[in-house]
Amino acid sequence: MKLSKVHVGEFRSVWDSNEFEVGDVTCLVGKNEAGKTAILKALYRLNPLVNTDATFGATEDYPRAYVKDYTRALKDGGQPATVVDAWFSLDQAERDELEKEFGKGVVSAAPEVNVWRGYDNNLGFNVHVNEQATVVHAVTNANLPQDIADEALKATTLLELGKVLDAKAAEMAAAVTAAQAKANELADPDEKTAALEAAKKLTEPKSLRKLREQMTPLIKEGLATHIWNHRLSKRLPKFLYFDEYYQMEGQVNIDALKVRQSENKLNPSDHPMLGLIALADLEIDQIINSQNTQELKNQLEGAGNYLSRQILKYWSQNKHISLRFDVRPAKPGDPPGMQSGTNLWAEVYDSAHLVTVRVGTRSRGFIWFFSFLAWFSQQKDSASKVILLLDEPGLFLHAKAQRDLLDYIDAELKGHQVIYTTHSPFMVDVRHFDRIRIVRDRSMEEDKPLPRDEEGTKVFTDILKADPGTLFPLQGALAYDITQTLFVGPNSLIIEGVSDLVYIPAISDVMQREKRTPIDPRWTLSPVGGVDKAPTFIALFRAQEGLRIATLLDLQKKDQQKIENLYKQQLMQQSHVMTYADFTKTKEADVEDMFDPQFYVDLVNDAYKDDLQAPLILANLPPHTRVIVRIEEHLKASPMKSGVVFNHFRPASHFARHIDVWGPKLDKATLDRFEEAFKTLNALL
Structure with missing residues (x-):
């Protein structure tokens, strides 16, 4: 089961969060006090890893x-x-299992399962x-x-089916009774015996x-209830909530830990220590x-070696550390609460400085990660899936370590959904802006009370609903990425990728040679x-004073609405939103479609002459x-050499x-298309 959608309401700062979708990784971005933690804590209590946490109290x-x-x-x-409503989708194996038992199509389209918890707990x-579907499956396999x-x-529900089956059974029972009564009226013994035998054949x-x-x-339980109780409830993922209060202290008195565990009074810091003990395949009693x-x-x-490898793989701050654990009898000089019984100490050895220190004395970022x-x-x-709720996971981490954590989430947490909160630009993955959900509480920003349906924490998928303060981490993330990958000037032409970045200047150079109009160098x-990514980029930077933006993008049917929204949602003037299809006069177009198809096929043949099994024939x-699609489809059937x-x-x-x-080979129609595009763009300056 996979979490696909969430709604939180009437909980702390949240009156009505709005429904919002979640994916494999979801990033809740918002200012301090926006209510990000409230969203996570409400979701956690739906089905918490620590069962005793599954409670809501109105007073609190x-x-x-x-x-x-x-x-x-x-x-x-x-x-x-x-308080919390969550929708889950079944994976194909789960659907197949249910359909095998209850009939094809027994579960409707995703999300198939809705689970909720509130103040009744x-x-x-x-x-x-x-x-x-179950009626058809049951009847066709019953050999009736x-x-x-x-x-x-003819029945459409199980209740109707039950009534039909019971009616048939009752009808047969009545027929048997009537036949037996008639048989018993017969005087001739042989006829009576024959009639009674015939009556038996009328039995159900x-x-x-x-x-x-x-x-x-x-029928008694209800199909939905039966499937939930006997098939799906045990598959509902558990939620693991983790914040700074769950950080390991680095040492623990094992005897006291055992008492807290038996009394269900564990401290937050006990959970990672118990995880460590379990990782070593130990029980508390074994240690004592x-x-x-x-x-x-x-x-x-x-256990220490395993964790050391994991940490060093993603902890780029210091590659000279290893983890060590020691169990020692308590001494009178040990810290309070650890002066009797058995103590477990977690230590870090730094080979660069030849020093061993307790985990609790390392940086807060390291302690969190460990x-x-x-x-x-x-x-x-x-065996069961866990949904990870990480509250401000990068709070104590250096910017580079935050990037390490994002890499860890993508590489090591596959199979477990992750929802995390942040207000740090370095915890926003610009490669996946689709993961971002905006968390905002306008009540914190307005001087006057808001209508109830507008107040409290809200979660939005649309970045346009974000206020400037909420946008800051996204601006910072994108700005950092831009310094690595993009160029931004006072007149920015938004294009898709590096192919456009190569073709446009090259064609512009040809235009100059041909005494035609090149693209204005101010772009x-x-x-x-x-x-x-185009809407996100434009939304974040359109407010910058003096920045003029236009687009020249590929156009596919699936992207039509996104491109139209650039001007329909008033991000840009419509005249500044252009696609290559505007100049090829086709419904779809990439930059490659600005060229004559035969010219582009010849170019591909020359570029891949050593790799193609045979030259492409238009x-x-x-x-x-789109010519790109034509080539890609052909190469699926006839792959190139060596993969x-x-x-x-x-x-x-x-x-x-x-x-x-190749410049002199460009035909007049191609040059006309590019010149029209360049003239249109230049007119905007």
């Missing part, structure tokens, strides 16, 4: 401004409010099922007499009786009562890496508006490097 959790109204409404017979659920099967298949068939028995629990010190030391050393690894490494090995070409390419993959940049680079050869 209901929005304070309205808690009295709420408690009075409850006294007057009102229903407890729902009961877990509610709803599974979207198609009962008719044809007349009964035909009647049963075994197949009908078996189907009725199978359907009884489903160990009869083999060397074996214990070996197991702890193994503690998370210790706890999650234990959960990672469990700075800014490749953003795809149409998906007439043999599959039909499509070489077609890349748009290679023909572009080949064209630019051999401009003296």
Whole structure:
């Protein structure tokens, strides 16, 4: 099961969060006090890893401004409010398993499962099922007499099916009773015996009786409830919430830890320590009562080596550290609470400085990373999926370490969904702006009270709903990325990628040679890496004083709405939004479609002459508006040698490097298209 959508309401700063979608990784961006933590904590309590945390209390959790109204409404017979609503989608294996047992199409389109929890502290659920699918499956596999099967298949629900089956059974029972009564009236013994035997044949068939028995629990419980209780409830992912309070202290008294665990009174810092102990394949009692010190030391050393490798893989701040663990009897001079029994110490050895120090004395960023690894490494090995809720995970990390953490999330947490909060630019992955959700509380910004439906924490997918303060981390992230990958000037032409960045200056050079109009050098070409990123880039930088922006983008049908929204949502003037299709006069177009198709095929043949099995022939390419698609489809059927993959940049680079050869081959229609584009752009300056 995979979390796909969430709604939070009537919890702390949240009155109505809006429904928002989540993916494999979701980043909640917002200012301090915007309510990011409230969203995570509400979601955590839906199905927490620590079962005792699955509670909401009106006094503590209901929005304070309205808690009295709420408690009075409850006294007057009102229903407890729902705090968190979550929708889950089934994976294909889960769908196949259900369909095998309950019929093809028994679960509707994703998300199939809705789960919620509120102030009654009961877990509610709803599974979207198609009962008719189960009716058809059950009847067609029951081997019923044809007349009964035909009647049963008219049912659209299990209740209707049950009524049909019961009616047939009752009808047969009545027929048996009537036949037996008539048989008993016969005087002739032989006739009577024959009639009674004939009456038996009217008895309910075994197949009908078996189907009725199978359907009884489903009808009584309800199909959705039955599927949830017996198939899906155990697969509901657990939520693991992690913030600075769960950081390991670096040492613990094992005897005291055992008491806290048995009494369900664990401290937040105990969880990563227990994860460490489990990672070493140890039980608390084994540590306390160990009869083999060397074996214990070996197991702890193994856990330390594993965590050291994990940390060094993603902790670029210091590559000279390793983790060590030691178990020692308590001494009178040990810290308070650790002066009797057995103590476990976590230490860091720094080979660069030849020093060993307790984990608790390292930087707060290191302690956070180490503690998370210790706890999650234990959960990672469990069979069930865990959804990770990381609250400000990069708070104590250096900018480079925050980038390391993003790499860790992508590489090591696959299979486990991650939702994290941040207000740091370095925790925003500009490669995945689709992960970002804006968290905003306008109540914190306005002097006057807002209508209730507008107040409190809101979550938005649309970046245009963000205020300048919320935008800052995104601006910072994008600005940092720009310094690495883009050029931005007072007149920025937004293009898609490096192929455009190569073709446009090269063609412009040809235009000058041909005494035609080149692109104005005042335009700075800014490749953003795809149409998906264009709205984000423009939204973040349109407010910069004196910055003029235009676009020259590829156009595909799937991107039509995104491009139209650039002016419909007033991000840009419509006259500044251009695509190559405006100049090719086709419904779809890439920069490659500005060229004559035969010219581009010849260019590809020359660029890949050592890799193609045979030269491409334009007439043999599959039909499509875009020449790139035609070539890619052809190469799927006839791959290049040695697994070489077609890349748009290679023909572009080949064209630019051999401009003296390929420039003169450009036909008049191609030059006309590019000149029209350049003249249109230049007129905007």
